[in-house]
Amino acid sequence: MNEDREDAFSSDQYQYTNRWFSGGAKSVWDKLIPQVDPSKILEIGSYEGASACYLIDMLSPRGRVEMHCIDTWEGGIEHKSGGAFESDMTSVEKRFLHNTRLSISRAQNEVVLMQHRGRSDDELARLVAEGRRGYFDFIYVDGSHQAPDVLSDAILSFVLLRKNGVIAFDDYLWQERLSYGADPLRCPKLVIDAFTNIFFRKIRIISAPLQQLYVQKIDD
Numbered sequence: 001m002n003e004d005r006e007d008a009f010s011s012d013q014y015q016y017t018n019r020w021f022s023g024g025a026k027s028v029w030d031k032l033i034p035q036v037d038p039s040k041i042l043e044i045g046s047y048e049g050a051s052a053c054y055l056i057d058m059l060s061p062r063g064r065v066e067m068h069c070i071d072t073w074e075g076g077i078e079h080k081s082g083g084a085f086e087s088d089m090t091s092v093e094k095r096f097l098h099n100t101r102l103s104i105s106r107a108q109n110e111v112v113l114m115q116h117r118g119r120s121d122d123e124l125a126r127l128v129a130e131g132r133r134g135y136f137d138f139i140y141v142d143g144s145h146q147a148p149d150v151l152s153d154a155i156l157s158f159v160l161l162r163k164n165g166v167i168a169f170d171d172y173l174w175q176e177r178l179s180y181g182a183d184p185l186r187c188p189k190l191v192i193d194a195f196t197n198i199f200f201r202k203i204r205i206i207s208a209p210l211q212q213l214y215v216q217k218i219d220d
């Protein structure tokens, strides 16, 4: 069993089977998110909703929250050959619905949750086509870790982000343990590096531990 995988546990009535978020991004978000203070949020890769519920719980006492969650709820191709993922993704999606409903039921202000089930390239393009260019305050890129997928996630996220908004790329340094070693085309880092170089004049990199990479949009 992969070391990331833990037995199912409940936290404050939430149903999570891993600590990816609580053991990773959370410590940075505790300080960063109140500063960004987003109300329109887009998440690529929601799984059981741990990061989405964290954002709803933290931000809903401050005002209205609009949360868009994109996921195939099929897992990534890097996990098909036996990784940290639950093989029963129907149960994962049921836990996402349980967790987000619980979070919303406790919210002090209106929370609008839009669940977009599909590939991120399709769903992000749909959001652009619907007129949401420059719409989101905060975008969390935590879907596929395959470089070609992260490329479309990065570029379309930039289009959808408002000026001064922030994109958080998870797993900047993540890599699979493959029999032939690391494969840069199966990691996010190659794309995040290319994106931050090509968009150099339009973004500011926010100083943070390198497990995630945070960029602020400073120009269109």
Ligand SMILES: C[S@@+](CC[C@H](N)C(=O)[O-])C[C@H]1O[C@@H](n2cnc3c(N)ncnc32)[C@H](O)[C@@H]1O
Pocket: 020, 021, 044, 045, 046, 047, 048, 049, 050, 051, 052, 070, 071, 072, 073, 074, 075, 076, 077, 118, 119, 120, 121, 142, 143, 144, 145, 149
């Ligand atoms: C690491 S999990 C997300 C974890 C979640 N943010 C959390 O904090 O618990 C990655 C998710 O991305 C989804 N995914 C993988 N490839 C995708 C793609 N091309 N489009 C949309 N979702 C994808 C998987 O189904 C999986 O649920």
